[in-house]
Amino acid sequence: MNCDYVNRHLDALMDGEVDASGRMAMDLHLAECLECAERLAFARAVKHHLKRSVGACAPQALRARLEQELSEDGSGVQVMGSWGATAGVAAAALLIFGLGGFVQLRGDGVVQYQAGSVPVVQDLLRVHDLPAASQVQAAEQVPEYFEGKLGFPVRPVSFQDPGVRFEGARSASVLGRRAARLSYDVGGRRLTVVAFRTPRRPLEGVHVEEVGGRRVRLVRMDRHTVPLVEHDGITYAVVGDMDPTDRLKLLDRVGL
Amino acid sequence: MAFFFRSRERSSGDKFRGEALEHLDSLYGAALRLTRSQSDAEDLVQDTLVRAYRFEDKFEPGTNLKAWLLRILTNTFINRYRRKIRERDVLGGASAGRIGDGVMSRSAMRGLTEAVNVAQEGLLRDEIAQALDALPEDYRVMVLLADVEELSYKEIAEIVGCPIGTVMSRLHRARKQLQKDLLRQAVEMGIVEASDGEGSSAEPIDLEHYRRVRRGVAG
Numbered sequence: 001m002n003c004d005y006v007n008r009h010l011d012a013l014m015d016g017e018v019d020a021s022g023r024m025a026m027d028l029h030l031a032e033c034l035e036c037a038e039r040l041a042f043a044r045a046v047k048h049h050l051k052r053s054v055g056a057c058a059p060q061a062l063r064a065r066l067e068q069e070l071s072e073d074g075s076g077v078q079v080m081g082s083w084g085a086t087a088g089v090a091a092a093a094l095l096i097f098g099l100g101g102f103v104q105l106r107g108d109g110v111v112q113y114q115a116g117s118v119p120v121v122q123d124l125l126r127v128h129d130l131p132a133a134s135q136v137q138a139a140e141q142v143p144e145y146f147e148g149k150l151g152f153p154v155r156p157v158s159f160q161d162p163g164v165r166f167e168g169a170r171s172a173s174v175l176g177r178r179a180a181r182l183s184y185d186v187g188g189r190r191l192t193v194v195a196f197r198t199p200r201r202p203l204e205g206v207h208v209e210e211v212g213g214r215r216v217r218l219v220r221m222d223r224h225t226v227p228l229v230e231h232d233g234i235t236y237a238v239v240g241d242m243d244p245t246d247r248l249k250l251l252d253r254v255g256l
Numbered sequence: 257m258a259f260f261f262r263s264r265e266r267s268s269g270d271k272f273r274g275e276a277l278e279h280l281d282s283l284y285g286a287a288l289r290l291t292r293s294q295s296d297a298e299d300l301v302q303d304t305l306v307r308a309y310r311f312e313d314k315f316e317p318g319t320n321l322k323a324w325l326l327r328i329l330t331n332t333f334i335n336r337y338r339r340k341i342r343e344r345d346v347l348g349g350a351s352a353g354r355i356g357d358g359v360m361s362r363s364a365m366r367g368l369t370e371a372v373n374v375a376q377e378g379l380l381r382d383e384i385a386q387a388l389d390a391l392p393e394d395y396r397v398m399v400l401l402a403d404v405e406e407l408s409y410k411e412i413a414e415i416v417g418c419p420i421g422t423v424m425s426r427l428h429r430a431r432k433q434l435q436k437d438l439l440r441q442a443v444e445m446g447i448v449e450a451s452d453g454e455g456s457s458a459e460p461i462d463l464e465h466y467r468r469v470r471r472g473v474a475g
Binding site for chain 1: 381409
């Protein structure tokens with residue numbers, strides 16, 4: 001698959017119109033080809049921010065007028081009550097499913113929820129889902145493998161937990177920037193650390209939360225939570241199939 | 257708020273109107289972007305809903321109501337409001353933002369990606385909206401339906417009444433123009449540096465063709 005081909009289907013990929021095998025083939029190309037990855041990141045950034053900038057709210061007066069003038073009996077008699085009830089329930093539903101908002105759930109901790117698309121999380125999930133083809137066998141080979149490739153040094157994250165096994169590494173891209181993908185196996189579950197140069201300006205959605213008595217930097221999208229560790233100008237995002245709390249526990253003893 | 261309870265169950269008509277009104281923000285947003293006038297947008301939305309209620313039995317329950325309503329809105333716009341808009345364009349609302357056939361350099365693209373991705377709200381927000389408004393109607397409709405309302409190519413094709421291939425190519429060109437306009441504004445604001453560079457902007461090929469040949473593509 002070459003760049004020309006990928007470029008012609010970039011829009012379709014971004015719009016979710018490419019089938020699964022096509023997506024996989026394109027993702028593989030995008031992991032290796034920075035230029036195409038930059039193009040995709042750019043198109044997605046504009047699309048995403050267009051959606052957020054342009055959405056309008058119907059004026060309240062219009063809504064009220066339509067509800068009244070277009071009511072079925074047309075007599076103008078109060079049907080406001082029933083609409084009011086509908087609006088109330090709809091508003092509560094919006095809050096619970098977090099459309100554009102945060103919600104706190106009670107339970108064994110405070111969970112915040114951010115719906116919608118968060119570009120950096122989308123990219124991190126894509127990198128996590130790449131096939132396992134690895135070009136590096138042992139953790140010690142990681143710095144040498146990435147030497148000169150990414151523009152920043154990459155060191156393997158070493159977890160204190162002996163149950164974490166290094167599986168391989170490959171290059172990837174996040175938001176159109178070169179990144180390193182380090183794969184680990186934790187008792188059969190996949191863990192991916194994605195390392196990329198910390199952007200100069202703060203990324204959308206990244207914030208600090210108090211989790212288990214600690215302040216942790218992370219980013220959320222729908223049901224995904226990705227903790228981030230920064231060190232020496234490099235951001236390490238920890239994506240995995242496991243509970244974020246477990247991932248955070250692994251980060252307790254991390255050598256970089 | 258006082259409540260008046262109906263003695264009978266809510267009729268299906270009421271239910272349909274209730275569901276239609278849930279999409280009011282989308283309808284108003286699209287109408288505003290299409291007509292570029294608040295009063296026209298309100299009229300367009302009202303016209304749309306009147307027709308939607310009249311043709312309620314033409315709607316298949318379980319299918320995408322928002323897309324159905326947007327189809328009525330788009331057709332109403334094309335039939336009733338378009339001429340009005342064209343007159344206004346002639347009088348001086350001409351679309352800005354044409355920067356010729358030049359392609360975007362890699363560094364400009366990178367700079368603009370980063371500018372657009374910043375956490376702070378508001379950077380380039382107005383400029384994106386302006387770039388959208390500056391697009392010709394055909395292009396503006398495509399970007400609205402694909403990027404703001406996030407409808408599928410198939411749904412867009414049904415709404416606008418053209419083949420999926422046309423949707424793809426028109427959308428591609430619309431986005432290119434919008435991106436270039438945005439870049440021009442960003443350069444003017446000093447957010448991004450303009451630079452000459454090479455790049456390619458290929459036309460998208462037919463999606464059906466791609467699906468037929470995908471098996472022949474090596475991974």
